[in-house]
Amino acid sequence: MKDVIGYLRCFEAASRLMNFTYAADELCVTQSAVSHQMKELSRRLGFALFNRTGNTLELTAKGQEFARLTSRLLQDLDIGLEGLRSDILKGALLIHCDPVLANKWLLPRLDRLEGRCLPLRVELRSSGEPKDADIVIGFEAVDGFEESHFDADYCTFVYSPEILTSGENKLSPAQIISETAIQLGKPNLEELYGAKWSSWGATQGKDIRSAGDIEAHGSVELALQAAVHGRGVALLRRTIADDDIRAGRLIAASHGRLPDAPPLIVSINTQTLHHDLCRDLENWLLAELTSTVAEARCE
Known part of the structure; x- marks a missing residue:
């Protein structure tokens, strides 16, 4: 089977995490790429690997058996390769x-x-x-x-230059609040790579929340791309947004910085x-x- 190792590693991550988006984050690919590979792998094997009911993903009986087989195979492969490559890795x-x-x-x-x-x-x-x-x-x-710990990173509002009106170079706090809030839809992602809008309000001594719509994304990459394409304002770590800011795809707000990002x-x-x-x-x-x-x- 062509690209068999890539398909198996993708399936191993998806079956272990039971979430295509989480698997995509781990493998540094898109959720649609994981979905496509799982459909193609299922087609080539000749049996279904997953069942989806609403938002719930579960393995079929054959999918469970194949997951155990895949996990053992990849572990044995990794161990064998490490032995073969030990001299090279020096x-x-x-x-x-x-x-x-x-x-x-x-x-x-x-x-x-x-x-x-x-x-x-x-x-x-x-x-x-x-x-x-x-x-x-x-x-x-x-x-x-x-x-060694680095604790000087912080979270800041970022947005596309496209949402600025003529003559503006930054959004005011009031304008930020009125924009669509691009949020990370999972608490573990928000804790590591972003912050809650209400946390910014707490630093100001106010109960500040987005007055606009809320758009939640299941990965940091999707949240960044949503901001780049002018869909709203995201509150993310400066280091994570740095490449897009340097390239001019995003603007970092000069206010609303939260210094309590995990080190x-x-x-x-x-x-x-x-x-x-x-x-x-x-x-x-x-x-x-x-x-x-x-x-x-x-x-």
């Missing part, structure tokens, strides 16, 4: 990064990061066990790793063969994060 630096942070903040800086790692090859992952990596960038501590954690594996390089990269990553926030405060 010449590689493995970085594990939160998938949203990797896509929206780290990838635009990857060329410079790779330049600091020469002659080693950089291998960037956003899934699997972080404990196998040399360095981990995310929001959770990793047992046995040395940690980013850069962790170094104490067993790494490249400890000095990881320490240098840790300092570089923290400097890049500081620069992102410092430049933003000058906007």
Whole structure:
């Protein structure tokens, strides 16, 4: 079967999480891509993998059996490949990064990061066990790793230049409240990558909520794209919106900043063969994060 590994990894994530949107976030693809792959895999296998009743997704009997088989197969494959590649990986630096942070903040800086790692090859992952990596960038501590916390990031309102009227360069607080509120539809996403509109009101000593419509999205990428296309105003971490702001696709509000975003954690594996390089990269990553926030405060 063509592209069999890709289909199986997609199915493994979808069957484990029982949610195509969550699987898409983990795999750094769109929800429609996951849905398409599951339909195609089911067609090629000749039996249904999932049943959907309303918003509820469940595995069929054959889907459950295939999920167990797929999980064991992929685990055995990963273990076998790790053994075969152990010598090769001694010449590689493995970085594990939160998938949203990797896509929206780290990838635009990857060329410079790779330049600091020469002659080693950089291998960037956003899934699997972080404990196998040399360095981990995310929001959770990793047992046995040395940690540095970056807590200067904040959440801010972002919106497309398209929603500004002639002569304006920023929206006022009153205008922001009147726009459609683009929200992250899952509490876990909102906690890590955004904030509630009511939290901004609390910092002002007021009960402030959007007076416009509310548009909820199941992934950070969809919320960002909705803002880019002028569908409303989103309240997101500055680091997550940074690439779109630098490219001029989004504008960051100069007011309404919430400084209580969960800290980013850069962790170094104490067993790494490249400890000095990881320490240098840790300092570089923290400097890049500081620069992102410092430049933003000058906007």
